[in-house]
Amino acid sequence: MAHFDVLIVGGGAAGFFTAINAATFNPALSIGILERGKGVLSKVKVSGGGRCNVTHAEFIPKELVRNYPRGHKELLGPFHSFMTGDTIGWFADRGIELKTEEDGRMFPVTNDSQTIIDCFLNEAKHLGIQILTGQPVKNIEKLDNQWSVQSTKQTFTCNQLVITTGSNPKMWDILQKLGHNLIDAVPSLFTFNITDTRIKNLAGLSNYSEVKIENLNLESEGPLLITHWGMSGPGILKLSAWAARELNQLDYQFSIFVNWVPGFTTESIREELQNCKQNSPKQRVMKYSQFKIPKRLWIQLAKAAGIQEDLAWANISNLQLDNFSLQLTKAKFKVNGKSTFKDEFVTAGGVSLKEIDFKNFRSKKYENLYLAGEVLNIDAVTGGFNFQNAWTGAYLAAKAIAEH
Incomplete structure (x- = not known):
């Protein structure tokens, strides 16, 4: 002994x-x-x-x-x-x-x-x-x-x-x-498993974003990384830590809202999009991304808003502007499970x-x-x-x- x-x-x-x-x-x-x-x-x-x-x-x-x-x-x-x-x-x-x-x-x-x-x-x-x-x-x-x-x-x-x-x-x-x-x-630090056409083929793309969990008073802000299986990055990982017990009770089946343009509300981004329509009427909506959003993500969000590839700002309808504003500030994603963060x-x-x-x-x-x-x-x-x-x-x- x-x-x-x-x-x-x-x-x-x-x-x-x-x-x-x-x-x-x-x-x-x-x-x-x-x-x-x-x-x-x-x-x-x-x-x-x-x-x-x-x-x-x-x-x-x-x-x-x-x-x-x-x-x-x-x-x-x-x-x-x-x-x-x-x-x-x-x-x-x-x-x-x-x-x-x-x-x-x-x-x-x-x-x-x-x-x-x-x-x-x-x-x-x-x-x-x-x-x-x-x-x-x-x-x-x-x-x-x-x-x-x-x-x-x-x-x-x-x-x-x-x-x-x-x-x-x-x-x-x-x-x-x-x-x-x-x-x-x-589990505390984990990534979100998401299958969604808006982020398909965008693995490796990162954007500073706000993320909120639907029906929970929990949110975080930080770089959001799109992965092959969904979303990761500091913004997601912080949220997973703070919501660890609540998400466990939900068996990791929940929805999140992503604001790709932190600091903007749906209403204020709508005004900015209206300005684009007035100031660049002949320019195609998908040709140049706005608000420092990566172009590939901008295109996917525009498509989700019902905007055609060759549509010019002058021809965008009010309904499309409304939908695009929501995609930029309150994009809803369904989470189906989690993945361990690295090792x-x-x-x-x-x-x-x-x-x-x-x-x-x-x-x-x-x-x-x-x-x-x-x-x-x-x-x-x-x-x-x-x-x-x-x-x-x-x-x-x-x-x-x-x-x-």
């Missing part, structure tokens, strides 16, 4: 960040990481298309929390203690420079997630942290002031236990047996946030149990925000562990 001062179950981002910081704060601690698979940091490896989207360039806590459909209230305090700037500094201290892209996402300048993985592995080795792979945990028991953690291979004991297993159903079952309340998991599967669900002390991410039920990352009912939109939650929770847990 092996004993550690601190045992971390989950060899992902939050697990390594907790271990490294705890060992840095208190070098006297014996620390072990248990990982059920053969390797560690697999999610870091695929993040950001293999580049690792480390965090997001948002430096105001009140603005940062707006990107968390679940956990935004609870993370406000922790972000005042450790957030984006601290993450950048932490990696910089270890020789890793991050860069910011136009959309705010931050990556290592190497554009390679292996840079982050190597940093963690080197730090763990330097600090004497033991990494034990191929150790699926099957049971956890509280023994007086210690914990007994039983894997399929052996039993470990520890003084302080950290759970960073993400949305692992087996670990959620174990935590539930320990008395924690679990919020059922549902980055994120769920809404986990340990109830009411049972966590967010000053240190310690369980309110056990003094020497800490939980960080997506094992909690916290999730974010795409863009590096889920990792920032992991860094923040792991850092504060590590600090508390070292001072315990």
Whole structure:
């Protein structure tokens, strides 16, 4: 039976960040990481298309929390203690420079997630942290002031236990047996499956748009990407995160309204189209797109409004203007199902946030149990925000562990 001062179950981002910081704060601690698979940091490896989207360039806590459909209230305090700037500094201290892209996402300048993985592995080795792979945990028991953690291979004991297993159903079952309340998991970041002639053969086309879900008071704004199976992009992914539970209840059968010209209403765009009719009467409607809409999309929306290919602005009827205005500002699409966003599967669900002390991410039920990352009912939109939650929770847990 092996004993550690601190045992971390989950060899992902939050697990390594907790271990490294705890060992840095208190070098006297014996620390072990248990990982059920053969390797560690697999999610870091695929993040950001293999580049690792480390965090997001948002430096105001009140603005940062707006990107968390679940956990935004609870993370406000922790972000005042450790957030984006601290993450950048932490990696910089270890020789890793991050860069910011136009959309705010931050990556290592190497554009390679292996840079982050190597940093963690080197730090763990330097600090004497033991990494034990191929150790699926099957049971956890509280023994007086210690914990007994039983894997399929052996039993470990520890003084302080950290759970960073993400949305692992087996670990959620174990935590539930320990008395924690679990919020059922549902997919959070996903794309919309749509079959519609208006977007057929337009895969790869992107347009900044507003998207609303019919009969739900939920909407988002951002780049909308047309794909072979429907719609994706930040505008869709943000909406999927905020509406995760409602869309699950609808079995992913619902309708959306797309405004391809954000800032315009149906009435105001109608006036603009009328101006086109007056100012360019001889020009064919489909010859030049307006309002910076990609031409191929403009043509499809015009066709959907009943406008013929050779029709000039002078000959467009009031009914066609009305229909075109609706296609531009309130285009309705039927969604039939969802698809996972790349390899980055994120769920809404986990340990109830009411049972966590967010000053240190310690369980309110056990003094020497800490939980960080997506094992909690916290999730974010795409863009590096889920990792920032992991860094923040792991850092504060590590600090508390070292001072315990």
